[in-house]
Amino acid sequence: MYQYDEYDQQILNERVAQFKSQTERYLAGEIAEDEFLPLRLQNGIYVQRYAPMLRVAIPYGAFTAEQMRALAKVARDYDKGYAHFSTRQNLQFNWPKLEDCPQILADLAKVQMHAVQTSGNCIRNTTTDEYAGVVAEELVDPRPYCEIIRQWSTFHPEFAFLPRKFKIAVNSVPGEDRAATKVHDIGVHIIRNDAGELGYRILVGGGLGRTPIIGETIREFLPEQDLLTYLEAVIRVYNQFGRRDNKYKARIKILTKALGVQRLGELVEAEWNRIKDSAARLTSAELERVKKHFVDPAYATLDNNPAELETAKAENPAFVRWLGRNVRAHKQSGYAVVTLTLKQKGTPPGDVTAEQMEQIATLADEFSFGELRSTHQQNLVLANVEQRQLFTLWQQAKALGLATPTLGLLTDMICCPGGDFCALANAKSIPIADDLQVRFDDLDYLHDLGEIDLNISGCMNACGHHHVGNIGILGVDKKGQEFYQVSLGGNSGERGTASLGKILGPSFSREQLTGVVAKVLDLYVASRHVGESFLETYQRIGHNTFKEAVYGKAD
Amino acid sequence: MAKLIKDGAFVADDVWTRIDDDAIATEYSLISLDRWTHQQAELQPLASRGKLGLYLNSDQLAEMVAEQCRNFAVIAVDFPKFSDGRGYSTARLLRDQYHYAGDLRAVGDVLIDQLFFMKRVGFSSYALRDDQNEAHALAAFSSFSQPYQAAMDDQRPLFARVSR
Numbered sequence: 002m003y004q005y006d007e008y009d010q011q012i013l014n015e016r017v018a019q020f021k022s023q024t025e026r027y028l029a030g031e032i033a034e035d036e037f038l039p040l041r042l043q044n045g046i047y048v049q050r051y052a053p054m055l056r057v058a059i060p061y062g063a064f065t066a067e068q069m070r071a072l073a074k075v076a077r078d079y080d081k082g083y084a085h086f087s088t089r090q091n092l093q094f095n096w097p098k099l100e101d102c103p104q105i106l107a108d109l110a111k112v113q114m115h116a117v118q119t120s121g122n123c124i125r126n127t128t129t130d131e132y133a134g135v136v137a138e139e140l141v142d143p144r145p146y147c148e149i150i151r152q153w154s155t156f157h158p159e160f161a162f163l164p165r166k167f168k169i170a171v172n173s174v175p176g177e178d179r180a181a182t183k184v185h186d187i188g189v190h191i192i193r194n195d196a197g198e199l200g201y202r203i204l205v206g207g208g209l210g211r212t213p214i215i216g217e218t219i220r221e222f223l224p225e226q227d228l229l230t231y232l233e234a235v236i237r238v239y240n241q242f243g244r245r246d247n248k249y250k251a252r253i254k255i256l257t258k259a260l261g262v263q264r265l266g267e268l269v270e271a272e273w274n275r276i277k278d279s280a281a282r283l284t285s286a287e288l289e290r291v292k293k294h295f296v297d298p299a300y301a302t303l304d305n306n307p308a309e310l311e312t313a314k315a316e317n318p319a320f321v322r323w324l325g326r327n328v329r330a331h332k333q334s335g336y337a338v339v340t341l342t343l344k345q346k347g348t349p350p351g352d353v354t355a356e357q358m359e360q361i362a363t364l365a366d367e368f369s370f371g372e373l374r375s376t377h378q379q380n381l382v383l384a385n386v387e388q389r390q391l392f393t394l395w396q397q398a399k400a401l402g403l404a405t406p407t408l409g410l411l412t413d414m415i416c417c418p419g420g421d422f423c424a425l426a427n428a429k430s431i432p433i434a435d436d437l438q439v440r441f442d443d444l445d446y447l448h449d450l451g452e453i454d455l456n457i458s459g460c461m462n463a464c465g466h467h468h469v470g471n472i473g474i475l476g477v478d479k480k481g482q483e484f485y486q487v488s489l490g491g492n493s494g495e496r497g498t499a500s501l502g503k504i505l506g507p508s509f510s511r512e513q514l515t516g517v518v519a520k521v522l523d524l525y526v527a528s529r530h531v532g533e534s535f536l537e538t539y540q541r542i543g544h545n546t547f548k549e550a551v552y553g554k555a556d
Numbered sequence: 557m558a559k560l561i562k563d564g565a566f567v568a569d570d571v572w573t574r575i576d577d578d579a580i581a582t583e584y585s586l587i588s589l590d591r592w593t594h595q596q597a598e599l600q601p602l603a604s605r606g607k608l609g610l611y612l613n614s615d616q617l618a619e620m621v622a623e624q625c626r627n628f629a630v631i632a633v634d635f636p637k638f639s640d641g642r643g644y645s646t647a648r649l650l651r652d653q654y655h656y657a658g659d660l661r662a663v664g665d666v667l668i669d670q671l672f673f674m675k676r677v678g679f680s681s682y683a684l685r686d687d688q689n690e691a692h693a694l695a696a697f698s699s700f701s702q703p704y705q706a707a708m709d710d711q712r713p714l715f716a717r718v719s720r
């Protein structure tokens with residue numbers, strides 16, 4: 002974990018003071034509503050349907066038990082006792098009072114947390130793989146690079162008023178992408194070139210929203226120390242040439258399409274060549290300094306598959322099921338990576354109560370060196386658990402309702418807040434997630450179906466990533482009624498190549514929707530070859546076969 | 557009237573005024589880029605004496621002025637709306653790429669909470685919108701004592717500026 006030094010802390014304290022003054026001036030009528038807007042947005046405050054929402058940054062998803070407790074306290078003291086983990090590894094409070102926000106941010110600053118640039122047309126929280134640093138497949142730990150990007154982007158003087166928001170994601174695992182880098186404004190892939198040097202492949206122009214686009218490669222290889230100057234060049238070009246006349250055409254994805262990635266690359270390259278050898282270039286000393294914060298914890302010397310684990314497995318089929326789904330291999334022998342799922346029946350995906358938050362903090366302290374990660378699938382990860390303690394952890398997590406053995410399965414849905422909270426919604430999304438949880442609650446069936454991403458957004462802004470769900474559900478407005486459009490075949494890049502879903506056909510009412518999902522699943526089950534995933538079957542038998550199964554033959 | 561901040565204080569006697577393209581250019585006129593492009597020969601004497609200024613709209617980017625910038629004692633960059641952030645890159649590039657050394661002035665929707673950023677990208681004077689509180693404005697320049705990035709006020713990022 003990165004630990005703030007005096008400079009980080011000072012910057013954050015100064016931010017707290019600045020926002021306090023801004024809020025006071027606003028409440029005193031000295032700052033107009035529309036002028037306060039970007040100020041509060043850049044401090045994570047978004048006014049939604051009923052109340053302001055405060056989005057707290059969890060930089061690249063990494064946080065500590067102590068920070069979790071501080072968040073729980075905020076939920077208790079200033080909100081209605083719960084919080085929501087978002088698809089970009091952040092945490093949202095749904096009911097804080099604006100007047101309280103400066104104090105909340107002051108409280109959070111004490112544990113090195115903030116809401117800096119979690120909204121607004123600026124560079125947002127950089128996200129990455131929730132398994133960073135603990136899986137053998139990764140090339141190097143991506144977190145130091147994320148932290149370096151965080152510092153560089155924090156209060157960047159030139160990029161606080163971009164044409165639109167700007168999201169960066171970093172991936173370091175060849176062939177897998179848990180950070181959905183291809184649907185980010187910039188995707189950074191940490192790679193080695195043929196000479197074995199460390200660096201990055203840079204993608205640009207991905208994004209969801211109204212016009213979903215998969216990012217394209219703008220530079221095949223960028224040397225390690227050139228990260229910041231190159232990002233600066235890309236965003237400088239975007240700041241100047243991105244459209245500002247229409248907010249739906251303002252993302253860099255639109256500029257990329259308009260110029261072509263080739264031309265955009267030339268503009269960036271010209272600017273980068275000008276600045277790449279400036280003092281802004283990363284130094285190896287700075288890289289080393291930040292990397293030192295992400296060294297392995299003090300692992301014990303342990304063997305894989307200890308007797309405690311084997312005995313517990315032999316006696317508990319339910320434990321075995323959880324192990325198979327929610328626990329994955331660790332790079333260190335004797336350890337495992339555990340995901341606590343926030344997808345219980347009857348609670349909105351990603352929601353946790355203050356009590357659960359405190360209990361999760363205790364689990365982190367007890368089982369995982371006091372550290373936690375949030376995931377873009379709206380779950381939490383204990384990254385360093387001793388295998389011999391898995392059974393004890395499972396029992397405790399189960400008692401807290403955090404051990405539903407469904408990671409990656411149908412009911413491990415991504416879902417936006419939708420019409421229950423959000424003023425932009427066309428339709429509610431949480432009740433859809435709930436309907437599906439109720440209808441598909443048979444664990445044997447879910448496990449038999451295998452891995453499926455089902456994503457739900459309440460409108461085309463796509464906060465719930467419906468475009469990249471294997472099954473995507475989008476709330477639409479049909480003459481004032483809430484309807485839902487279904488798309489199939491999307492993929493965030495986690496299961497092979499990233500792709501966008503294709504709309505199945507006319508939309509459905511809430512009542513019809515679970516039946517439609519059932520038909521889609523039935524066809525999959527009837528058509529699949531042995532070992533074939535939903536996505537593979539879909540790709541093999543084709544969109545139209547599914548369409549016919551749902552709507553009947555067209556002729 | 558906007559209030560001008562320069563060198564950390566409000567100045568009362570600012571002489572520069574923006575003029576329309578059909579008005580006669582005199583000493584201390586801020587002219588449009590269009591006018592400069594079309595009437596450079598006539599305006600050059602004024603410019604050479606350091607008495608001519610340029611006024612840039614937010615869509616007139618640094619590269620459109622380029623080396624020409626050195627003709628002007630003042631370049632005013634317009635922020636038609638505070639949320640239009642192009643002027644930050646314009647300022648930075650005029651200073652950094654084209655080595656503009658004159659007075660770089662932020663004009664238009666210039667609000668307290670932009671001043672810190674404006675100073676960092678190379679602005680040297682600020683026509684603060686007239687409804688803004690003066691004391692808060694002056695205080696805003698020192699919102700952050702050690703920012704992370706390299707910029708025009710300090711070419712070194714934090715990691716090169718201090719030992720961390």
Ligand code: HEM
Pocket residue numbers: 047049054086087088089093165166168184185208209210211252416417418419422423424425462463464465466
């Ligand atoms: C309730 C208040 C919320 C509002 C009003 C809101 C609004 C928006 C809007 C307008 C966009 C589209 C931006 C664009 O395409 O340029 C967007 C995108 C997005 N939002 Fe939200 N959002 C809210 C909550 C959330 C939550 C809770 C999450 C996570 C669970 C989230 C995650 C995202 C993501 C991942 C995108 C990405 C789309 C992209 O990058 O193209 N949002 N949001």
Ligand code: SF4
Pocket residue numbers: 417418419420423424425426427430458459460461462463464465
């Ligand atoms: S997708 Fe639409 S409804 Fe859902 S949170 Fe985003 S803006 Fe709101």
